[in-house]
Amino acid sequence: MSAPAAITPSTALCGIVLHPASHTRSPAMHNAAFRALGIDAVYLAFDVAPERLGDAIAGARALGVRQLAVSLPHKRAVMSQLDAVDDVARRIGAVNTVTRQPDGSLRGANTDWLGAVRALEREAKLDGARAVVLGAGGAARGVVHGLLERGARVTVLNRSPERARALADELGADAAGPLTALAGTSYDVLVNATSVGLGADDASPVDAAALRPGSLVMDTVYEPERTRLLRDAEARGARPLGGKWMLVHQAAEQIRLWTGREAPVEILSEAFDAASAGRELP
């Protein structure tokens, strides 16, 4: 990871807290955006075990860290450590961004939902679309919120169907059920927000035969980039969309929340690709 052009006493510190931290592309992406925008800041990854989260947030507070991204497994637990949490993040029940305010207080927000929506909107119109979200965890809650916000009709399917039902009732989705219900469901957009397919797990949460030709199939998983679900979708004549774009757009929104500036999506995307290939950007 290359540092900003020069580190000075006024260089701002930002970062991501997660556990484990080995797979994160966020430092590469944010540092590239800071360089492109001429922002005097450096972004690091902090591997924080669940029992040390309180210490980590207290430390960030004391050190004046400007912004912290929050990833697995801390997105819910961090909420009680903050001075304020915005309404959308509270509704979703997960914070993935902590931004230091001018008065030094720490405010939590959720940019995952907007990242998911912006990624999907690259490829499809969401207003009036029939959407199915697989999963009922933190990522699924964000995706369901975003789809409803954009006027889609949403069905939630999950391995534990009672969690899908609870999520659908709470956020106002149309229907819910087990993952196997996909086969009998019509949809234009399918989003995998389960963790199935992550890392070395070359599996799909649903049968390939349930993937509808012509539909848009987005995986929130971005490691690997071409998951089993996306390969199956392509083979079935559906349009596959990898989790990279959700990550890129949610990162752009994080930078906007802190700096008020539009982050260059192409730079974030190139940095993601470079980090995936183990390269550094010049």
Ligand code: NAP
């Ligand atoms: P989470 O809260 O732990 O939820 C995990 C979900 O996966 C639950 O719905 C769980 O079902 C389901 N699941 C786990 N193992 C399963 C299995 N073997 N078979 C079927 N379903 C299974 O995790 P999360 O925070 O929502 O994250 C989910 C995924 O989203 C992760 O892969 C993460 O990388 C991805 N994500 C991507 C981005 C991005 O920017 N691209 C952002 C955020 C998250 P049960 O309810 O039955 O346990």
